[in-house]
Amino acid sequence: MKSYRKELWFNVPSRRGFVNITPEVDACLQESGIREGLCLVNAMHITASVFINDDEAGLHHDYERWLEKLAPHEPVGQYRHNVGEDNADAHMKRQLMGREVVVAVTDGRLDFGTWERIFYGEFDGRRRKRVLVKIIGE
Amino acid sequence: MKSYRKELWFNVPSRRGFVNITPEVDACLQESGIREGLCLVNAMHITASVFINDDEAGLHHDYERWLEKLAPHEPVGQYRHNVGEDNADAHMKRQLMGREVVVAVTDGRLDFGTWERIFYGEFDGRRRKRVLVKIIGE
Amino acid sequence: MKSYRKELWFNVPSRRGFVNITPEVDACLQESGIREGLCLVNAMHITASVFINDDEAGLHHDYERWLEKLAPHEPVGQYRHNVGEDNADAHMKRQLMGREVVVAVTDGRLDFGTWERIFYGEFDGRRRKRVLVKIIGE
Numbered sequence: 400m401k402s403y404r405k406e407l408w409f410n411v412p413s414r415r416g417f418v419n420i421t422p423e424v425d426a427c428l429q430e431s432g433i434r435e436g437l438c439l440v441n442a443m444h445i446t447a448s449v450f451i452n453d454d455e456a457g458l459h460h461d462y463e464r465w466l467e468k469l470a471p472h473e474p475v476g477q478y479r480h481n482v483g484e485d486n487a488d489a490h491m492k493r494q495l496m497g498r499e500v501v502v503a504v505t506d507g508r509l510d511f512g513t514w515e516r517i518f519y520g521e522f523d524g525r526r527r528k529r530v531l532v533k534i535i536g537e
Numbered sequence: 538m539k540s541y542r543k544e545l546w547f548n549v550p551s552r553r554g555f556v557n558i559t560p561e562v563d564a565c566l567q568e569s570g571i572r573e574g575l576c577l578v579n580a581m582h583i584t585a586s587v588f589i590n591d592d593e594a595g596l597h598h599d600y601e602r603w604l605e606k607l608a609p610h611e612p613v614g615q616y617r618h619n620v621g622e623d624n625a626d627a628h629m630k631r632q633l634m635g636r637e638v639v640v641a642v643t644d645g646r647l648d649f650g651t652w653e654r655i656f657y658g659e660f661d662g663r664r665r666k667r668v669l670v671k672i673i674g675e
Numbered sequence: 676m677k678s679y680r681k682e683l684w685f686n687v688p689s690r691r692g693f694v695n696i697t698p699e700v701d702a703c704l705q706e707s708g709i710r711e712g713l714c715l716v717n718a719m720h721i722t723a724s725v726f727i728n729d730d731e732a733g734l735h736h737d738y739e740r741w742l743e744k745l746a747p748h749e750p751v752g753q754y755r756h757n758v759g760e761d762n763a764d765a766h767m768k769r770q771l772m773g774r775e776v777v778v779a780v781t782d783g784r785l786d787f788g789t790w791e792r793i794f795y796g797e798f799d800g801r802r803r804k805r806v807l808v809k810i811i812g813e
């Protein structure tokens with residue numbers, strides 16, 4: 400069994416945003432040399448997500464509005480977590496979108512349906528944060 | 538290490554529905570011959586889910602109503618994604634229910650609690666769509 | 676390839692609660708002797724979650740209120756599942772928080788960001804329930 404590990408760093412300049420990280424994850428897979436196995440991609444921060452969905456700007460706008468409706472940022476005082484912080488809503492948005500994805504590796508490629516892309520979802524940005532890529536297989 | 542891959546196809550005749558796919562996934566595991574490892578089951582489409590919960594019709598009715606409350610289909614014009622499409626809500630429902638499950642494989646069986654069953658959750662049906670089963674182990 | 680399996684048991688004395696199970700999962704990893712691989716931790720019950728977030732009491736209070744808002748327990752009669760049961764909301768809260776986490780194992784440790792901790796999320800407690808830890812690697 401082979402294993403591979405890499406940290407990817409992101410710095411989203413706004414509080415919230417979505418970044419297509421499929422090319423970076425694919426580059427990790429090529430670097431790993433693994434042909435058959437599983438690829439785990441997870442946020443290492445608890446106010447960010449890694450998820451798989453469509454690379455379509457309209458949908459990302461809809462996600463932003465929808466997440467704000469289900470877990471609003473303001474008023475920040477509504478959350479007990481927000482003592483000296485203002486990111487309680489980010490901890491909720493991250494649960495809705497998920498921490499991680501596990502992707503099958505087949506014949507040396509990410510085994511995806513037509514429209515599947517991997518995104519980093521930032522909900523408390525404006526600082527450097529990490530995503531972990533771990534691949535096992537052979 | 539052994540690896541196994543299979544695509545399962547579904548065609549849900551309505552826009553939304555839940556299908557118990559545990560027997561199909563179990564048949565994959567038997568075909569793989571893998572006794573110890575991990576089994577990934579994921580939707581290959583971004584408007585569908587794979588999740589684990591109860592095979593109980595009342596609960597599925599409740600899920601349908603609940604998902605419509607949190608991410609309503611109509612009015613379709615409320616979503617920017619819905620230009621020439623009407624499935625933005627399906628991309629949200631899929632995030633609530635999840636893309637994938639990872640199931641332990643122990644002694645050649647899906648290592649489940651008493652009531653755990655795997656479901657395909659369709660949110661934009663009436664066409665053929667795929668689920669990927671990938672098993673690694675030995 | 677090595678594989679390891681253990682069931683952890685919990686009995687949360689209230690209907691809902693969050694338990695930091697990171698030490699128990701870490702003890703499993705040490706017992707397994709696995710240095711590189713993947714660690715799956717999943718609820719074996721469909722009214723409970725395993726998730727990764729912050730070990731902060733204020734946030735847990737916020738999660739409790741937020742989950743009650745998105746999937747209220749009462750009135751129990753609003754759910755068709757609640758025939759001789761009253762836990763339909765628990766099946767929904769579990770979907771919001773997730774069934775499982777997959778954690779990278781690197782150099783014999785859980786490969787975590789600074790604040791990542793594993794929680795058992797109980798939504799229908801006052802009885803003994805199980806979490807499965809399955810680790811594969813070498």
